[in-house]
Amino acid sequence: MKRSLIPAALVLALSLPFAAQAHKAWLQPSQTVLAGNTPWVTVDAAVSNDLFYFNHVPLKTDNLTITAPDGSTVAPQNSATGKYRTTFDVELKQPGTYRIGVVNNYATASWDENGQPKRWRGTEATFATEVPKNAKNLQVGQSVSRVETFVTSGSPSETALKPSGVGLELVPVTHPNDLFAGEEAKFRLQVDGKPASGLDVEIVRGNTRYRNAQDELKVKTDAKGEFTVTWPEAGMYWLEANTQDNKTTVPGAKQRRLGYVATLEVLPQ
């Protein structure tokens, strides 16, 4: 029944200039807890309906940053983009926790050109040259989104998990590579380094194709921006939170959309 509503909702979402992304973006590592001399992980990056299946479009990884346990940046290897997914490998040369994240910070604009609505997306730099300043009905916005995951070789470490202070970020209280079914984990969400209170967080376990409902967990951040989740069972989980504010850096932009997504692996007891 509900399914018939989806196309209409999609059309509506696309026609709104700053609508939320309709699909789920994610980075999925082949495994999150590793050992050995220099183990490798391979990471899939995609935008899809189901978790974690490749059935919509690949995730663009132009702004991919892999932070090593010592805080340095390492390059992905064997990158390839196909019809449905982007894939790349990471060699874990150091023991400790790596953060793998795609952070997009872009400007959006919409205006009327010769009676036709026009939509534009680009960086702050291209905004100045590509968007006509006195276009009719010009609306400008900004979007900062972060899609990330974590992998650990050997003992978990904290250096790579330090927040950057820009946009919506997850600060782990419980280490993201130390999650077990039946146990409670605690995280904090913050915007530009300050606690993000009252935010809705949606958590969905993978393998949605093999069950009839999303079975999402919904939690809200408290005054300190913190939330807790007790993992009902083992699996790969997708976690998302969205918010918006008016702290824009793009000239003329009234609103800034902020998004955060993490893929977390919960192990069985």
Added chain:
Amino acid sequence: MRVKMTIVLSGLLALPAYSAELNVNVQIPQLNVAEYHRPYVAIWVEGADQKAVANLAVWYAQKATNEGAGTKWLPDLRQWWRRSGRTLKVPVDGVTGPTRPVGQHALRFTDSHPELGKLPAGEYTLVVEAAREVGGRELLKIPFTWRGAGGGKAQGSSELGTVTLNTKS
């Protein structure tokens, strides 16, 4: 046979020095599967807070590879990895060793064990975890009193057989 004699003899000779003893017998069952690999096994002692206080044995594939022998698969011993393995630098003398075949494996630990020997008398739990390549994983726990006399038993159902424990003080 000769090996056994030596162990018995050395045990006898050193007897006065030992005030506490922990005997563990671990059975690795015969499995009728298409592809069999010897299990990785970790045997350790936990305190009341589930913290690992003494590693007794870790058996994993020792053959040299560029991945660091079989250490790549050590996290499959999930609970051991979490409680102790991931902060441990293997190999550890007297603790780590090669995988063992199907059968009964008798292990004896005394006050001379570097970690167990330092443990104060009290209640602990012996944990035996086994994980097998293309197989399953099983974990057994037996509570016991260190520096006391007693025994315990746990029965595995898949990757482990019978595990028995007895202590002497």
